[in-house]
Every structure is written in C-alpha cells, then in structure tokens.
Amino acid sequence: MRMYDIIDKKKYKKKLSDEEISFVVEGYTKGSIPDYQMAAFLMAVWCNGMDEEETLSLTMAMAHSGDMLDLSMIPGTKVDKHSTGGVGDKTTLSVGPIIASLGIPMAKMSGRGLGHTGGTIDKLDSIPGFSSDISDERFIEIVKTVGFCDAAQTKDLAPADKKIYALRDVTATVDDYSLIASSIMSKKIASGADAILLDVKCGNGAFMQDRESALKLAECMMNIGKLAGRKVNCMITDMNEPLGKTVGNSIEVIEAIDLLKYGFDSHKVDKRYSDIVLYVCRELVLMSDVFKDEKYNDMTEEERMNEAEILVRGAVDSGRALEKMKEFIAAEGGDSNVVNDESLLPEAEFKYEVTFDRDGFLEGVDTKEVGMASLILGAGRLKKEDDIDPAAGIRLLKHLGDEVKRGETFAYLYTNKKESIEEAKQRLLKAYRVSKESNSTKNVIIDILRQQ
Numbered sequence: 001m002r003m004y005d006i007i008d009k010k011k012y013k014k015k016l017s018d019e020e021i022s023f024v025v026e027g028y029t030k031g032s033i034p035d036y037q038m039a040a041f042l043m044a045v046w047c048n049g050m051d052e053e054e055t056l057s058l059t060m061a062m063a064h065s066g067d068m069l070d071l072s073m074i075p076g077t078k079v080d081k082h083s084t085g086g087v088g089d090k091t092t093l094s095v096g097p098i099i100a101s102l103g104i105p106m107a108k109m110s111g112r113g114l115g116h117t118g119g120t121i122d123k124l125d126s127i128p129g130f131s132s133d134i135s136d137e138r139f140i141e142i143v144k145t146v147g148f149c150d151a152a153q154t155k156d157l158a159p160a161d162k163k164i165y166a167l168r169d170v171t172a173t174v175d176d177y178s179l180i181a182s183s184i185m186s187k188k189i190a191s192g193a194d195a196i197l198l199d200v201k202c203g204n205g206a207f208m209q210d211r212e213s214a215l216k217l218a219e220c221m222m223n224i225g226k227l228a229g230r231k232v233n234c235m236i237t238d239m240n241e242p243l244g245k246t247v248g249n250s251i252e253v254i255e256a257i258d259l260l261k262y263g264f265d266s267h268k269v270d271k272r273y274s275d276i277v278l279y280v281c282r283e284l285v286l287m288s289d290v291f292k293d294e295k296y297n298d299m300t301e302e303e304r305m306n307e308a309e310i311l312v313r314g315a316v317d318s319g320r321a322l323e324k325m326k327e328f329i330a331a332e333g334g335d336s337n338v339v340n341d342e343s344l345l346p347e348a349e350f351k352y353e354v355t356f357d358r359d360g361f362l363e364g365v366d367t368k369e370v371g372m373a374s375l376i377l378g379a380g381r382l383k384k385e386d387d388i389d390p391a392a393g394i395r396l397l398k399h400l401g402d403e404v405k406r407g408e409t410f411a412y413l414y415t416n417k418k419e420s421i422e423e424a425k426q427r428l429l430k431a432y433r434v435s436k437e438s439n440s441t442k443n444v445i446i447d448i449l450r451q452q
Contacts, residue, residue: 003027003037010044018057025061029160035167042164042173050178055220056227058178062186065160069136069192071107074144077289078105080193081280082184084208084217085117086201087371088242092120092150093256094277095284097324100147101315104288107143109153109191113380113388116205116371118247121152126250126346126390130334142331148324149331158190180207181220185228195231195287197280198222202446203240205367211236211446218449226451233283236447237276241365241400243444244273248379248393250345251414257339260322264313272399272444279445281312346391348414352421356404360434365400369431373424377415389416394428401441404434 001023010016024041027033050058071078079099083089092108099106110132113119121132132152134142142149155162161183168174188196198221201207202214218234225232246255255273258266264274285291285308296304315321326336338344374380378389395412404410413424 003033003041007037007040007044010041010048013048015051016054016057018053021054021057022061025058025065025160025164029065029163038164038167039171042168042171042179045179046173046176049176052223052227055178055182056224059182059185059189059224060228062158062160062164062182063189066158066190067136067154067156068190069139069157071140071143071192074105074107074140076105077194077287078107078143078192079195079197079284079288080106080108080188080191081197081199081284082188083199084184084201084206086239086243087116087118087205087367087374088244088247088252089118089201090120090123090244090246090252090256091199091273091277091280093123093253094259095280096148096150097260097328098277098281098312098315098321099284100328101320101324102285102290102311103147104284104290105143106148106284107139107191107193108148108150109157109187110150111153116368116375116380118249118252118371118380120150122388122390123249123252124150124332124334126253127329127334127338128344130329130332132332134332146324146327146331148328151332153187158186161186175207177217177220180217181224185221185224189228189230193230195284196225197283197287198232198234199276199280200234200236201239202236203238203367205242205371206239215447215449222449222451231287232451233287234449235279235283235445236449238442238444238446239367240442241367242370242396243276244270245396246393247370247374247396248414249388249390250347251393251395253338253345254342257322257325257342260316260325261339263316275444278309278312279448282308283448285311348389348391349416350414350418350421352413352425353409354411354413354425354428355407356410356429356434357406358434359405360403360436361438362398362400362402362404362432363435363439364433366431369427370394373427373431376420376424376427377413378417378420391416399441401438403438
C-alpha cells in the first residue's frame with residue numbers, strides 16, 4: 001500500500017478498507033508516514049467524512065497503537081465516564097468516590113487542561129502528595145482494592161491519538177465528527193472499561209455549540225461503542241455557563257468535597273453541579289451490575305432509576321462516599337486530611353473582589369471567556385508544557401438569572417500573580433451580560449441517550 005493512493009482514494013470520497021486505515025495509523029505513529037501526507041489525509045477526511053465502519057476502523061487502529069489495559073482480573077462490570085470538556089467541570093471528583101462506595105469499580109484515566117477548559121488531573125495534582133502518574137499495575141491494584149482510580153493517561157495508551165491530535169490542532173481538522181469520536185473512543189476502549197458514560201457538553205463554553213451537533217457526536221460515539229462491544233450511554237449537558245461555583249484547581253477540589261460532605265440538597269452546594277453529579281452517578285449505577293440480581297427483574301425502568309437515585313443519595317448521606325474520597329486520595333499518595341481541612345490545599349496570596357457597576361439580572365455569559373480569565377490568573381495553560389498555579393482561579397457567587405446590584409461582590413479572583421488581576425477582572429466582567437429583567441435558567445441536563 002502507498003499513502004499517496006489512500007489519500008487519493010479518500011479525496012474522491014471512496015470508502016477505505018480496515019487494512020488501509022490501519023496502514024495509515026501505524027505508519028504515522030511509527031514515523032514512516034510524514035506530517036505533510038498525514039495532513040493531506042486528515043483534510044480529505046474532514047472534507048468527505050467517514051462512514052460508521054471507517055470510523056470504527058480508525059478508532060480501533062488508534063486504540064491498538066499502544067497498550068490495551070486489561071481489567072479482567074477486577075470482578076464485575078468496570079465503569080468509566082468521560083466529559084468532552086468545559087469550564088468548572090469537576091464532576092469526576094465527586095462521582096468516583098460515590099460510585100466506588102456502592103461497590104462499583106470505576107477505572108478512569110484523565111487528561112490535563114489546555115486552553116479555556118480545565119483538566120481533572122490538574123485538579124487532583126493540587127492535592128499535596130497526590131501523584132497521578134502511576135503504572136498500569138498500580139492503577140489496576142487501586143481499582144481492585146479501593147474501587148476508584150483516576151490517573152494520567154500513560155504515553156503508551158493510544159499513542160497514535162496523541163500524535164494525530166497534535167497535527168489536527170495545527171491543520172484546521174479538529175472539528176470533524178469521525179475524528180473527534182475516534183479520538184475520544186480510542187482512549188476509552190484502550191483504558192479497558194466495560195461500560196462508558198459520555199458527558200457531551202453543549203454550549204458556548206464547549207466544543208459542540210448546540211444541541212444538534214452534540215447529539216450527532218454522541219450518536220457517533222455510541223455507535224462506535226456498540227460495534228466495539230462496549231456499552232456506551234451519553235448525556236448531553238449544558239455548558240452555557242460554568243459548572244458550579246468555582247473555576248480553577250484546588251478550589252474545584254474543595255467544591256467537589258463539599259458535595260460529599262454536605263449532600264445534594266445542601267444550600268452550601270451549587271444545584272447545577274449537584275444535579276449533574278446525581279444524574280451521572282444514577283446512570284453509572286444503571287450501567288453496572290447492581291440491578292442484575294433476580295429481585296430487580298420485575299422493576300420498571302422508572303423504578304430502577306428511582307432506586308439508583310436512592311442508592312446514590314444514601315452513599316453520600318451515610319458518609320461512605322466521603323470516606324471513599326479519603327481512601328482514594330491516600331491510595332495515590334495524597335494527603336487525605338484535605339477532606340477535613342481545606343487549608344492544607346494550595347492557597348493564593350492575592351484575593352480580589354469583583355463587583356458590577358450597575359443593577360440588573362445576569363442574562364448570559366461567554367463561558368469560554370470565564371475560562372480564559374481563570375487561565376490568565378494562572379489556573380490554566382495555553383501550551384501543554386506550561387506550568388499552572390494550583391491555587392489560582394475564580395469563585396462565582398452568582399448564576400444566570402440571579403439579580404446583581406451595583407457594588408455587590410459578584411466573584412472572587414485568586415492568584416499569586418498580582419499583575420494578572422486587572423486583565424482577568426476585565427475579561428470576567430465583559431463576559432457577562434446584564435439585563436433589566438430576570439430570565440429563567442435552563443436545566444443542566446439536556447438529553448440522556450441509552451444504548452439499546
């Protein structure tokens with residue numbers, strides 16, 4: 001086979017075989033196919049698309065380009081969740097301990113933040129002593145003994161995806177459904193979980209801007225999962241404003257712990273955040289082995305959902321999920337005392353109040369700009385090699401639909417770079433629109449899609 005012929009074939013909208021796609025992925029990963037040919041191939045795919053079989057072939061070729069994690073020695077259905085990225089999304093930090101406390105093994109590998117979106121690994125690494133860089137053997141051991149592990153993706157897991165994504169990023173070929181879906185699913189399949197819940201973010205702070213595009217991506221990934229023999233369900237969730245009260249790293253860890261500490265209905269916990277954690281946990285329970293016992297056979301779907309919610313709430317209300325959080329942190333070398341004493345987490349030297357100069361109601365927000373304001377404070381990175389400040393970030397006191405008054409504190413900025421405060425403040429204020437009338441806010445859960 002020749003790369004030239006494969007590029008030419010896709011250029012004329014012809015279907016590629018499994019062997020041809022494997023040739024491309026293997027050749028580019030090993031370096032025998034140069035960047036300029038791979039760039040031409042990606043643009044041909046972007047222009048002409050791939051069908052279901054081609055997308056599955058691309059996914060599996062990337063998944064098999066490195067190590068395939070074998071979790072078969074862990075009893076039961078192993079679950080995983082993945083978010084397509086957003087601002088203030090710390091969902092995994094609360095979900096993992098809840099699910100593990102219910103006896104459901106959750107094996108997750110996460111990424112670091114880049115641009116306006118935060119990364120789960122950066123949040124976890126803000127915990128003193130915590131190490132997300134662990135071996136596959138240690139990862140499996142923690143899932144087996146603790147029930148939940150979240151580690152940084154190793155360089156040997158789907159290495160083709162890392163290399164191809166870097167090229168997509170500089171060749172304007174990121175926004176293709178087949179390429180997005182295969183990138184996400186190759187890592188999830190290589191990670192070894194049996195059941196995967198995908199949280200597809202939708203809105204101005206997400207990659208998919210509207211419900212239609214989010215549904216299309218979700219359906220594409222669910223189809224890959226089905227063809228690959230994995231159970232994959234999807235949630236479409238709103239990212240037209242930051243999720244929760246915090247945007248950063250250590251302050252998001254605190255918010256995630258607070259949910260486990262105070263419960264879903266506490267006034268100390270943001271409702272949008274508690275809603276999404278509750279729904280994600282409920283779906284993961286439904287995808288697990290919990291309802292395989294014969295005593296649940298006569299239950300309707302609605303009864304199962306209600307029972308799953310009762311189990312999830314019970315895990316938090318009983319304190320079991322909070323204890324599991326401590327166990328999880330300790331297993332990866334972290335100081336589990338942070339659960340009881342948030343002052344052990346990194347704290348910023350400078351704290352700055354942000355106020356509005358007018359009265360009204362929060363009508364809308366450019367969520368991406370909120371993420372960029374946090375990045376300016378030091379909480380994010382523009383390039384993968386950039387350092388981040390775990391203590392930097394933003395605490396929001398208001399949500400869309402809330403009333404704001406002139407001179408009233410609307411948010412707090414945290415940073416160790418005093419010179420960054422003014423720019424971050426101006427970007428944050430410009431991100432929000434204030435109107436004279438209150439508008440009702442949208443539900444954070446837009447759609448739930450379950451594999452048939």
